[in-house]
Amino acid sequence: MFSVRIERLTSSLIRELLALTQQPDVISFAGGLPAREAMPPLDLRELPASLSQYGTTDGEPELRETIARQLTGIGLRVPPERVLITSGSQQGLDLVTKLFIDPDTPVAVEAPSYLAALQAFRFFGARMLELPLTPQGIDPQQLRELIRRERPAFVYLIPTFQNPSGVCYAESHRAGVAEVLRETGVALLEDEPYRELMYEAVDRTPLSGRLGGAPWMYMGSFSKTGIPGLRIGFIAASDDIHPHLVRIKQCTDLHTNRIGQWWCNRFLLDGDYLAHLDRLRAFYREKRDAMQAGLERHLGELATWSQPHGGLFFWVRLRQEVDERALLERALARKVAFMPGGAFYAHPPAFQGQMRLNFSLSTPEQIDRGLRMLGEVIRAYHAEAEARRSWPVAHVR
Amino acid sequence: MFSVRIERLTSSLIRELLALTQQPDVISFAGGLPAREAMPPLDLRELPASLSQYGTTDGEPELRETIARQLTGIGLRVPPERVLITSGSQQGLDLVTKLFIDPDTPVAVEAPSYLAALQAFRFFGARMLELPLTPQGIDPQQLRELIRRERPAFVYLIPTFQNPSGVCYAESHRAGVAEVLRETGVALLEDEPYRELMYEAVDRTPLSGRLGGAPWMYMGSFSKTGIPGLRIGFIAASDDIHPHLVRIKQCTDLHTNRIGQWWCNRFLLDGDYLAHLDRLRAFYREKRDAMQAGLERHLGELATWSQPHGGLFFWVRLRQEVDERALLERALARKVAFMPGGAFYAHPPAFQGQMRLNFSLSTPEQIDRGLRMLGEVIRAYHAEAEARRSWPVAHVR
Structure with a gap:
């Protein structure tokens, strides 16, 4: 009944995730939305009526x-x-x-x-x-x-x-x-x-x-x-x-x-446009710096990354491979979310263990707390993986 | 360089025409826009700021x-x-x-x-x-x-x-x-x-x-x-x-x-919604009635049509065949525009000589005047066609 194109339409991982991270008690590094408090006011008082046509x-x-x-x-x-x-x-x-x-x-x-x-x-x-x-x-x-x-x-x-x-x-x-x-x-x-x-x-x-x-x-x-x-x-x-x-x-x-x-x-x-950009940059720069500090504090031994000079994301590569979806499920159980890196490739990469971390929607305090939890989740994951490697026989049963 | 799909993208006749009918002294029955004076006010004063996200x-x-x-x-x-x-x-x-x-x-x-x-x-x-x-x-x-x-x-x-x-x-x-x-x-x-x-x-x-x-x-x-x-x-x-x-x-x-x-x-x-619809209907009904009267007056012997019970258009079928594009060019020379009927078919119809006439953008007076000119244009077209048929030899030279 449908076009062949429909079979290529995979459901968006972002969509599924955003549904999971709607609860207010989740610290989400998964999305990419800008912060509403940093948006300019929507002043439409002088809108000309001719624009209705x-x-x-x-x-x-x-x-x-x-x-x-x-x-x-x-x-x-x-x-x-x-x-x-x-x-x-x-x-x-x-x-x-x-x-x-x-x-x-x-x-x-x-x-x-x-x-x-x-x-x-x-x-x-x-x-x-x-x-x-x-x-x-x-x-x-x-x-x-x-x-x-x-x-x-x-x-x-x-x-x-x-x-x-x-x-x-x-x-x-x-x-x-x-x-x-x-x-x-x-x-x-x-x-x-x-x-x-x-x-x-x-x-x-x-x-x-x-x-x-x-x-x-x-x-x-x-x-x-x-x-x-x-x-x-x-x-x-x-x-x-x-x-x-x-x-x-x-x-x-x-x-x-x-x-x-x-x-x-x-x-x-507007005469305030450039000043608005300056305020916006200061606002996000503080969050970017908080994420850089939090990463150094909590994931310094677990991962590598480059501090970005702009945008809304850190791209983090774990030193040891993980199953990204399995790691995400564990993180969500601790009420912290990230975007698995594999989602951003046209073809799945050989290495599993990358994450996109958004910093625009969390406070500096939430960023630090979320990264601490994420560090714990990753350590626990690696420890279990290590345990499985050490006792292979138990897993054969 | 481009997809095969692009070869199927014919330029829109409506677009070309609308460009020609932008001058304020053209009486245009060609478009299909609603009338701006009949639109409700765009009151956005109570817009919640949360909608910015x-x-x-x-x-x-x-x-x-x-x-x-x-x-x-x-x-x-x-x-x-x-x-x-x-x-x-x-x-x-x-x-x-x-x-x-x-x-x-x-x-x-x-x-x-x-x-x-x-x-x-x-x-x-x-x-x-x-x-x-x-x-x-x-x-x-x-x-x-x-x-x-x-x-x-x-x-x-x-x-x-x-x-x-x-x-x-x-x-x-x-x-x-x-x-x-x-x-x-x-x-x-x-x-x-x-x-x-x-x-x-x-x-x-x-x-x-x-x-x-x-x-x-x-x-x-x-x-x-x-x-x-x-x-x-x-x-x-x-x-x-x-x-x-x-x-x-x-x-x-x-x-x-x-x-x-x-x-x-x-x-x-809004409590006024149904009253707005009533006003809108009265507003367009008057124009519809003006077009019906104008068609009877000026195209009664030239064409057939059914008075529509709603919408923004009359569909008019001439009794004698014409080249629609040629007729349109003559009408435009008299500063009156219509949409050639052939444009609305997936496959060109055998009979050429249909027109879509919009009544929402003109006043009753403009409607009458435009239809009078259109009647004259059609009569002149038929007279010339008749003349060509009567003296075929002159045209062979």
């Missing part, structure tokens, strides 16, 4: 212009006519998927990568090709070889404060990756929802601005700095791609809600 | 409950758990398309039918099977034969004040179609954006409520009675279908904007 598929001209100006300011020259407003940046992924992916279309992704992007690509039957992520980004030479071998339809990258790994590409890797794309002409999909959540100054120049004539798409979001409940994102693109995205969006939901677009434009133009 | 994919529980109660009241028993809020009812079409349509999947549609639905189905490669629409609806016996022959994945119907035809299915045809679907078990997609825009009391019982165990989906919208700029619609479905739609929506845009959902729930529960 249907709008255009491309989006409100004022907001497109503001975004184009900001992008140009960060090194990505684009006219307002090539900015398309989307219903959250998740919709950008849906539009790109429809534009590029047939069953078995090769797509290059980071390993690990954003779960909901992998799901969207997989849903349409993409054959996903993984590029291992290092602390400096993907290796340009590996990208070049993958392109030579497989010629992917596009390369999906989250170069700035990546979800889940927290990695921010080094300037050398930004330049190297851009060079490979420029030379090969393979399209880039650059996804930057976290770029404004920066806790130390680092290079964040978009790759999309350095590609010469190669095709590119650049997605941004107002859900991490502004108000996620409004569902406003955008996708800017090179002129060979943009018109197709607009026509696909028209088929998808006609246009994005205008109230949210109006609010986002006011938010970006 | 991300929401659930299914939608706001309060709105789902209100919708479920209303549906049950009109004869479609459904629990709130099976109501999914969508980003406009266009998104419902996108979700259903993803759920059902692979290349060459057969889908049964009315002829004529809603243009943007045909585009969405075609985009995913559906093989569309047309069921001719009569003033009472599609013929149940033809549906039965089509199902026996082709077994479509679903049947897409707009039984109440259809766009473009204005047809409202007679009770006999509602019962007959429901019986065929119940017996064959083929899924129904019932689309009812216009049901509240009723100008005379007629039977409007949803077909979805009479299908026994057969699968169904029922879409509704707040864009015709409420505020289209908010982009809020819904799709209720039988229990074998609903969970898939939710998972697809999660991949598509995570969830629908919460501000619009909150407003829609308040709108439906």
Whole structure:
């Protein structure tokens, strides 16, 4: 009765987990929501009545212009006519998927990568090709070889404060990756929802601005700095791609809600915008520091990680292998939650024992307490595993 | 570089036309927008701050409950758990398309039918099977034969004040179609954006409520009675279908904007809601009556039509064939616009000479003046065609 695509739609682990972590007494490092207390006020008093009518598929001209100006300011020259407003940046992924992916279309992704992007690509039957992520980004030479071998339809990258790994590409890797794309002409999909959540100054120049004539798409979001409940994102693109995205969006939901677009434009133009970003960064930096301290205190001997310079996540690799789902079940029994690392790979990695830890929703005190419990759970798990290895005969019975 | 699907994405005639009819001195019967002066006020003063956070994919529980109660009241028993809020009812079409349509999947549609639905189905490669629409609806016996022959994945119907035809299915045809679907078990997609825009009391019982165990989906919208700029619609479905739609929506845009959902729930529960519907009906009924009178006055000898009991459109069939695009060009030269009927068919009909005329955006005076010009344009077209037929030799030179 249904399309073949439905068989590729696996239930989201995040969804199942979020259901389990709704109880207020769970310390959850599993989700990725921004903190509500850090969101700007939603002031809609001056909303013009004209916005009640249907709008255009491309989006409100004022907001497109503001975004184009900001992008140009960060090194990505684009006219307002090539900015398309989307219903959250998740919709950008849906539009790109429809534009590029047939069953078995090769797509290059980071390993690990954003779960909901992998799901969207997989849903349409993409054959996903993984590029291992290092602390400096993907290796340009590996990208070049993958392109030579497989010629992917596009390369999906989250170069700035990546979800889940927290990695921010080094300037050398930004330049190297851009060079490979420029030379090969393979399209880039650059996804930057976290770029404004920066806790130390680092290079964040978009790759999309350095590609010469190669095709590119650049997605941004107002859900991490502004108000996620409004569902406003955008996708800017090179002129060979943009018109197709607009026509696909028209088929998808006609246009994005205008109230949210109006609010986002006011938010970006408000005199308090930069001060709001500063407050937001200070707010999350404190939590980031609390998690760094808690990890050193409670998981220092158990795991390795890099302190992220932005975003909302730590990516933690245990020194000893574990069954991630089994560890999660034990953690949930102690009312602490994390995201198993395996969920973020297109293909299950050989090593089991990675975790994504979110710090935006807990207080510094909860972060310390949650990590202490997590440390205890991991130690107990290892001890039991050790015990099983020591008395194998008992387990044969 | 792109998916095969992109080749099926024809540019929308409505889009091209709307661009031409933006000038204020054009009398446009081409669009389908509701009138802004008839929209309720967008009062957001009491919006709770908690709605700033991300929401659930299914939608706001309060709105789902209100919708479920209303549906049950009109004869479609459904629990709130099976109501999914969508980003406009266009998104419902996108979700259903993803759920059902692979290349060459057969889908049964009315002829004529809603243009943007045909585009969405075609985009995913559906093989569309047309069921001719009569003033009472599609013929149940033809549906039965089509199902026996082709077994479509679903049947897409707009039984109440259809766009473009204005047809409202007679009770006999509602019962007959429901019986065929119940017996064959083929899924129904019932689309009812216009049901509240009723100008005379007629039977409007949803077909979805009479299908026994057969699968169904029922879409509704707040864009015709409420505020289209908010982009809020819904799709209720039988229990074998609903969970898939939710998972697809999660991949598509995570969830629908919460501000619009909150407003829609308040709108439906407001003590003034029924009085607002009455005012809206009186407002559009006057325009409908003006169009009926204008058609009698200026196109009485040129065309046939049925006065619609609801919705926003007249469907007019010329007595003599014309080239619809050529006629449209002449009408536009006189600053009057209509939608050529051929655009609303999955397959071009044998007879050219149908028009969809919208009455919601013009005043009664504009309606009369526009129809007078349209009558003149049609008469001039026929006279020229006649002249060409009388002197064929002159044209051979």
